[in-house]
Amino acid sequence: MAVADDLAEDIKRLKREKNAVLLAHYYVDGEVQDVADFVGDSLQLSQAAASTTADVIVFAGVHFMAETAKILNPTRRVVLPDLDAGCSLSDGCPADRFAAFTARHPDHYVISYINCSSGVKALSDCICTSSNAEKIVRSVPEGRPIIFAPDRNLGAFIAKQTGREMLLWRGSCIVHETFSEKKLIALKLRHPDARVVAHPECEPQLLAMADFIGSTSALLKYTKDSPAHQFIVVTESGILHQMRRSSPHKEFIPAPPDANCACNDCPFMKKNTLEAVHRSLVTLEPEITLPEDLRVKALRPIERMLELSV
Ligand code: 13P
Numbered sequence: 001m002a003v004a005d006d007l008a009e010d011i012k013r014l015k016r017e018k019n020a021v022l023l024a025h026y027y028v029d030g031e032v033q034d035v036a037d038f039v040g041d042s043l044q045l046s047q048a049a050a051s052t053t054a055d056v057i058v059f060a061g062v063h064f065m066a067e068t069a070k071i072l073n074p075t076r077r078v079v080l081p082d083l084d085a086g087c088s089l090s091d092g093c094p095a096d097r098f099a100a101f102t103a104r105h106p107d108h109y110v111i112s113y114i115n116c117s118s119g120v121k122a123l124s125d126c127i128c129t130s131s132n133a134e135k136i137v138r139s140v141p142e143g144r145p146i147i148f149a150p151d152r153n154l155g156a157f158i159a160k161q162t163g164r165e166m167l168l169w170r171g172s173c174i175v176h177e178t179f180s181e182k183k184l185i186a187l188k189l190r191h192p193d194a195r196v197v198a199h200p201e202c203e204p205q206l207l208a209m210a211d212f213i214g215s216t217s218a219l220l221k222y223t224k225d226s227p228a229h230q231f232i233v234v235t236e237s238g239i240l241h242q243m244r245r246s247s248p249h250k251e252f253i254p255a256p257p258d259a260n261c262a263c264n265d266c267p268f269m270k271k272n273t274l275e276a277v278h279r280s281l282v283t284l285e286p287e288i289t290l291p292e293d294l295r296v297k298a299l300r301p302i303e304r305m306l307e308l309s310v
């Protein structure tokens, strides 16, 4: 048996023995998705984390996701296979700078994308993900000014969809800003029948070329339901695994990054190797913890989001 198969089998055994649930985001490697109990987008994963009765949550994702799981379900042990699995959006919005920013606009309703630290969540009125951002923004009474953080591209996209003017924190995702407009135009010319699907973390000039824009789960559903046979996928490459599994007869072409690199792989998500997941199940480390007062402050805006998402 190959090493990967051995590891996958042992991960299954350890999950049973330790009463652990393995949650995986669509952007982690396919072999990790295949051994997970649940694979989903950011919203689905936080809902799964909130409702699990397992003793241990191993989160094959990034730090803010595991932290959100701990905030929502504090009596479980939450483990992130590699503590260095961060996120450029979260890192680009430190809580102290965000506190100074919101203090300058005390009349604004603060909506933060889930890709942020617990410190930033605690300073927010409501959290959103890419699958409910439009709904959350529309829930704010007309006339109330809004701060949207930390992703300027998602913010600009939602501002356009809703017609709401929003004060944007100017953060971005290093992966979604990597796609080349010129190369996408060339690819579309080579594949005139292909539908272009894109994540709203992409820059506006890329989104302008998309036939469909949505969260990872929405992109997956669109490719499944669409009668088209060929898709150009403008988001992190991990999603291709589930797209190919759900539509084996369709063709999925990853949009090219600007440089000759694998920059459409999120370096943080890819830290969740099979080996790292296995190690974390053996040791139940690294554990995610946070001070109780901070957890309680960060919980309120997440709960508001979950109430608005049903
Ligand atoms: P969604 O899966 O919620 O669309 O989020 C994408 C993402 O960037 C996660 O880091």
Ligand code: SF4
Residues within 6 Å of the ligand: 027, 062, 086, 087, 088, 089, 090, 115, 173, 174, 175, 176, 201, 236, 266, 267, 268, 269
């Ligand atoms: Fe963060 Fe972008 Fe990686 Fe998602 S893909 S975890 S937004 S750096």
